[in-house]
Amino acid sequence: xxxxxxxRRGSTHTKxxxxxxxxxxxxxxxxxxxxxxxxxxxxxxNISRTPVREAMSRLAEEGLLQRAPGGGFAVRSFTYRxxxxxxELRGVLEGTAARLAAERGADPGKLKEIKEISxxxxxxxxxxxxxxxxxxxxxxxxxxxxALAALCGSEIVQAELRRVKSLPFASPSAFVLGxxxxxxxxxxxxxxxxxxxxxxxxxxxxxxxxxxAIAREHxxxxxxxxxxxxxxxxxxxxxxxxx
Amino acid sequence: xxxxxxxRRGSTHTKxxxxxxxxxxxxxxxxxxxxxxxxxxxxxxNISRTPVREAMSRLAEEGLLQRAPGGGFAVRSFTYRxxxxxxELRGVLEGTAARLAAERGADPGKLKEIKEISxxxxxxxxxxxxxxxxxxxxxxxxxxxxALAALCGSEIVQAELRRVKSLPFASPSAFVLGxxxxxxxxxxxxxxxxxxxxxxxxxxxxxxxxxxAIAREHxxxxxxxxxxxxxxxxxxxxxxxxx
DNA sequence: CGGCGTCAGAATGTATACATCTGGACGTGT
DNA sequence: ACACGTCCAGATGTATACATTCTGACGCCG
Numbered sequence: 001x002x003x004x005x006x007x008r009r010g011s012t013h014t015k016x017x018x019x020x021x022x023x024x025x026x027x028x029x030x031x032x033x034x035x036x037x038x039x040x041x042x043x044x045x046n047i048s049r050t051p052v053r054e055a056m057s058r059l060a061e062e063g064l065l066q067r068a069p070g071g072g073f074a075v076r077s078f079t080y081r082x083x084x085x086x087x088e089l090r091g092v093l094e095g096t097a098a099r100l101a102a103e104r105g106a107d108p109g110k111l112k113e114i115k116e117i118s119x120x121x122x123x124x125x126x127x128x129x130x131x132x133x134x135x136x137x138x139x140x141x142x143x144x145x146x147a148l149a150a151l152c153g154s155e156i157v158q159a160e161l162r163r164v165k166s167l168p169f170a171s172p173s174a175f176v177l178g179x180x181x182x183x184x185x186x187x188x189x190x191x192x193x194x195x196x197x198x199x200x201x202x203x204x205x206x207x208x209x210x211x212x213a214i215a216r217e218h219x220x221x222x223x224x225x226x227x228x229x230x231x232x233x234x235x236x237x238x239x240x241x242x243x
Numbered sequence: 244x245x246x247x248x249x250x251r252r253g254s255t256h257t258k259x260x261x262x263x264x265x266x267x268x269x270x271x272x273x274x275x276x277x278x279x280x281x282x283x284x285x286x287x288x289n290i291s292r293t294p295v296r297e298a299m300s301r302l303a304e305e306g307l308l309q310r311a312p313g314g315g316f317a318v319r320s321f322t323y324r325x326x327x328x329x330x331e332l333r334g335v336l337e338g339t340a341a342r343l344a345a346e347r348g349a350d351p352g353k354l355k356e357i358k359e360i361s362x363x364x365x366x367x368x369x370x371x372x373x374x375x376x377x378x379x380x381x382x383x384x385x386x387x388x389x390a391l392a393a394l395c396g397s398e399i400v401q402a403e404l405r406r407v408k409s410l411p412f413a414s415p416s417a418f419v420l421g422x423x424x425x426x427x428x429x430x431x432x433x434x435x436x437x438x439x440x441x442x443x444x445x446x447x448x449x450x451x452x453x454x455x456a457i458a459r460e461h462x463x464x465x466x467x468x469x470x471x472x473x474x475x476x477x478x479x480x481x482x483x484x485x486x
Numbered sequence: 487c488g489g490c491g492t493c494a495g496a497a498t499g500t501a502t503a504c505a506t507c508t509g510g511a512c513g514t515g516t
Numbered sequence: 517a518c519a520c521g522t523c524c525a526g527a528t529g530t531a532t533a534c535a536t537t538c539t540g541a542c543g544c545c546g
Contacts, residue, residue, distance in 0.1 A: 012499065012536090037527070048501045049528090057300040063402075070508065071528050085399040089339070096335045100328075156328040159306075160403065255506090255529065280497070291531045292498090313538060314498050 013047045017055035020045065025064055025075055026168050032077025035068065062166050078169070084223065086170035091219030093161045094145070098211035100152035102203045107153060111204065114147040118196050125193045128186060137189050138173045144196055145172040148215070151203065174222050192221055256290045260298035263288065268307055268318055269411050275320025278311065305409050321412070327466065329413035334462030336404045337388070341454035343395035345446045350396060354447065357390040361439050368436045371429060380432050381416045387439055388415040391458075394446065417465050435464055 021041070024030050036056060038049045045052070056073045059065045065073045078086075121140050124133050149161040165171050195218040202211035264284070267273050279299060281292045288295070299316045302308045308316045321329075364383050367376050392404040408414050438461040445454035 014499070039527075050500055050502090053297075053528095054300075054499085057297075057304075061300075061304045081397070082399050085343075085397040088343070089399055089403060092335060092339045096332070100331070154324070154328040156325050156332055160332060160407070163406075164403070257529070282497075293530055293532090296498090297529085 013045075013051040014054045014058075017041075017045055017047065017051050018058050021055055022059060022062070022064060025059070030075055032075050034075045036065070036073045036075065038072075063163060064167075078167075080226075083169050083226065086164060086167050087219055087222045090161070090164050090170050090172070090222075091216040093157065093164060094148060094219060095212035095215040097149050097152050097154070097157050097161060098199060098203055098215040099208040100154060100157065101148075102206050102208040102211045104152060105206070106151050106203055110147065110151050110153075111200075114144060114151060115200055117144045117147055118193075118200055121193050121196065125189050128189060129182070134182075134185065141192065142171075142173045148199070170222070172219075172222070188221055188224070192218065195221075256288075256294040257297045257301075260284075260288055260290065260294050261301050264298055265302060265305075265307060268302070273318055275318050277318045279308070279316045279318065281315075306406060307410075321410075323469075326412050326469065329407060329410050330462055330465045333404070333407050333413050333415070333465075334459040336400065336407060337391060337462060338455035338458040340392050340395050340397070340400050340404060341442060341446055341458040342451040343397060343400065344391075345449050345451040345454045347395060348449070349394045349446055353390065353394050353396075354443075357387060357394060358443055360387045360390055361436075361443055364436050364439065368432050371432060372425070377425075377428065384435065385414075385416045391442070413465070415462075415465070431464055431467070435461065438464075 021030075021036075030036075038052050038056075042049045042052045056065055060067060060073060064076060066076045068074050117140055121137065121144070125137060128134070128137065145165070149158045168174060195214055199211060199214045199218065202214060264279075273279075281295050281299075285292045285295045299308055303310060303316060307319060309319045311317050360383055364380065364387070368380060371377070371380065388408070392401045411417060438457055442454060442457045442461065445457060
């Protein structure tokens with residue numbers, strides 16, 4: 001086992017295999033529907049079947065793989081409609097997180113946290129132009145949505161939201177990629193941040209219904225810029241997982 | 244391996260171990276938070292560590308176990324608030340399924356199916372009194388909710404709903420158990436079935452908002468009859484998984 | 487006395503041999 | 517030609533030995 005490792009991420013073979021496999025699936029290197037064979041993958045990665053099995057099991061938990069009827073795993077395939085539905089679902093769940101935070105009252109510390117993130121986005125988004133501002137927004141946007149999920153203090157809601165967001169195309173940051181021109185991206189950032197502010201305002205004012213509606217509409221931004229080449233296609237068309 | 248098997252459900256050791264472990268957790272035999280050790284369980288069940296590992300992995304997918312930081316698994320513990328939240332979440336997801344079915348138009352075949360289930364419940368629920376009617380309602384109620392999840396034709400929504408419903412206390416059939424007297428149970432059945440009919444009616448009339456609202460309210464029935472002894476307790480109080 | 491390295495034991499991680507299952511190719515009989 | 521059974525290759529299921537890692541207790545040193 002003294003050979004050079006292909007992947008250095010993580011300390012155990014299981015973690016490396018998990019990362020490696022996830023990466024290959026998300027990049028679209030392994031298309032949806034593909035049956036994964038333990039032996040083949042193990043030989044390919046120069047490890048035994050055990051950590052491969054373990055990795056596949058974890059990816060099944062994430063929803064990237066599905067267990068095949070007679071045992072084994074296959075790469076889960078997503079249709080264009082699945083992508084739409086996953087985004088819709090994220091909107092519904094974030095809407096629930098926002099509504100519950102408003103109804104039950106958000107924890108002051110967590111509320112302060114999300115407002116700080118929002119303020120930081122405010123500090124550059126209105127005049128953003130560089131690619132650096134772009135990356136910064138992506139990062140802070142993800143932080144905002146994580147803070148939102150935590151805001152109502154429900155582990156259950158937070159866990160489900162984490163699951164849905166783990167699908168790369170349903171992630172709040174997914175919209176950023178694939179934007180053709182910088183102008184459209186800037187516009188999306190401004191609209192998004194406006195909604196962020198309104199959302200926090202509604203939660204603070206205990207306006208549950210408004211908070212829920214805003215969160216749902218906010219998720220729609222991700223839908224705006226789905227690959228146009230896919231838009232006209234059949235609902236049954238498989239869709240690449242990657243952005 | 245000629246010895247008598249303790250559990251006959253399923254054909255492989257993995258399936259038996261999965262079933263056995265799930266049963267013990269759901270029954271409250273293994274309390275929440277308990278760390279599970281592969282060797283101990285393997286010896287107890289007279290099998291090797293491998294199928295035990297596999298079983299734990301599957302139960303983690305179901306959400307009954309959680310992976311411990313340094314490896315291994317622990318029984319997920321649910322507080323009283325988690326139970327409330329899981330029921331709320333089921334209402335939200337069923338509400339989404341109903342709304343999407345209304346907005347997008349439900350498949351005629353599936354619509355016919357859910358109406359048949361509803362009609363069958365109608366045939367006895369208004370005059371139900373025996374324990375047999377009781378069991379029949381439980382069964383048909385579960386079928387109704389499965390049909391509802393399938394109605395909008397979204398695999399994504401259906402999968403998430405399946406996950407949430409797999410938590411025993413969030414299942415649509417959970418309310419039936421623990422009902423102190425038959426009168427209260429009968430009342431709950433009648434109210435529930437009234438909501439079933441209204442729900443189908445709203446979906447058929449393409450009234451998305453109404454369908455969503457009814458589905459959410461319908462889930463609240465499960466909340467009505469949580470163990471009264473728990474009601475007053477702190478949100479942090481661990482809560483048995485079982486009914 | 488308190489902080490910190492060290493070590494033992496127990497847990498999980500990994501490799502591997504063997505067992506079992508499954509599905510399709512092939513032949514045989516009708 | 518079709519139905520059925522057999523068989524084999526290749527897949528997953530299982531047991532087990534060994535490697536590694538983690539944790540907590542103990543004792544040394546500052």
